[in-house]
Amino acid sequence: MLLERFLRYVKIDTQSDEESSTSPSTKKQYDLLNLLNEELDNLGVKSSLDEYGRLYAKVEGNKAYTNIGLCAHVDTALECSGKDVKPQVVKDYDLKDIPLGNSGLSLSPNEFAKLKELKGKTLITTDGTTLLGADDKAGVAIIMEVLENYLKIETKNRRGLSILFTPDEEIGRGPEHFDPVKYGCEFAYTIDGSEPEAIEIENFNAKSASIKIKGKSIHPGDAKGVMINASLVLAEFMNLLPKEMIPSKTSGREGFNHVVSISGDVENASAHYILRNHDSKILSKQVEDFENIKSKLEKEYPGSLISLQIADQYRNMAEVIAKHPECKNHIEKVFNRLGFKYVYKPIRGGTDGATFSFKGVPCPNLGTGSYNHHGRYEFAVLEEMEKMVQIGLEIFKL
Ligand SMILES: [Zn+2]
Structure with missing residues (x-):
């Protein structure tokens, strides 16, 4: 039975x-x-x-x-x-x-x-x-x-x-x-x-994005014009992503970028995202957002190292x-x-x-x-x- x-x-x-x-x-x-x-x-x-x-x-x-x-x-x-x-x-x-x-x-x-x-x-x-x-x-x-x-x-x-x-x-x-x-x-x-x-x-098209930022550490007292705080650069990165495109503000066929985890100190900061969309063209645009923010911040903070890895998950x-x-x-x-x-x-x-x-x-x-x-x-x-x-x-x- x-x-x-x-x-x-x-x-x-x-x-x-x-x-x-x-x-x-x-x-x-x-x-x-x-x-x-x-x-x-x-x-x-x-x-x-x-x-x-x-x-x-x-x-x-x-x-x-x-x-x-x-x-x-x-x-x-x-x-x-x-x-x-x-x-x-x-x-x-x-x-x-x-x-x-x-x-x-x-x-x-x-x-x-x-x-x-x-x-x-x-x-x-x-x-x-x-x-x-x-x-x-x-x-x-x-x-x-x-x-x-x-x-x-x-x-x-x-x-x-x-x-x-x-x-x-x-x-x-x-x-x-x-x-x-x-x-x-x-x-x-x-x-x-x-x-x-x-x-x-x-179902969703799914990718993941892994951001790793290497900053420049120095005694905070002598930091003017020299220090690049990796955690602050990461926070800026995250803030530049579309604010409405997150799981708690989307439903139906609306996709999102979802930050799963972050960690950071002055020298190193990293974040792991999952990107989801039913429409693969919009998902490609979401990836472009990540790439554009990376280039923008690299220009703003010469001397920092920003790596971005995008991986396919499912389609x-x-x-x-x-x-x-x-x-x-x-x-x-x-x-x-x-x-x-x-x-x-x-x-x-x-x-x-x-x-x-x-x-x-x-x-x-x-x-x-x-x-x-x-x-x-x-x-x-x-x-x-x-x-x-x-x-x-x-x-x-x-
Ligand atoms: Zn199940």
């Missing part, structure tokens, strides 16, 4: 680790990967868990059609512990505040408006001491449940199903070692969003999907066949699927029926997860 399956998965600690250079980044992600491998085995499905912690499985369908893929990630976010998760199941929700264990925290419809729509539903919450890990174990549970039901359909009446479970999505390394041939599908869907009605085919899958619209047309057909409403939502972030798209497998993102990811207020809605199983299954029906 979906609920038991989900509860079984969230109790396993699978947090990834940004500091690690191994793949997967943490051994404990195998605790869930091995269990999934075993469960696939028990269902009689051929699977292979590779040396980097990528778990692939494939089931045959009607040979006249290409395979379609489903994908979810097993790791959980870094912002909050995923150890000893003690999920609470709230049946027949009455729209009141839900106390999260003995933590003193509570989930309130006044704070989280989504709850107001959920009268009578079954909610799964945390006990206030950890995250829930519905991101993305709701996705994992939905895919396993789709698979169980899929196997009951006659082979000739279904399309082939390719499954992929990845580690390390939360540290941006999910698509590492991705093997499109092994995956063996024409297109795929990640099950890693929130609302079941949302279809996500656009907007929309450009791939525009060229290969089958994945979009197919999922629209699925929603229409079921009589479900859908809405397109631009992702203000990235997904594994964005990178898969550029590696030859166009891959929109679908919902999980879970909300408030990455923290103690995370919760899942059982009925919405069930709806996702229905949608997931319909994808493969001829």
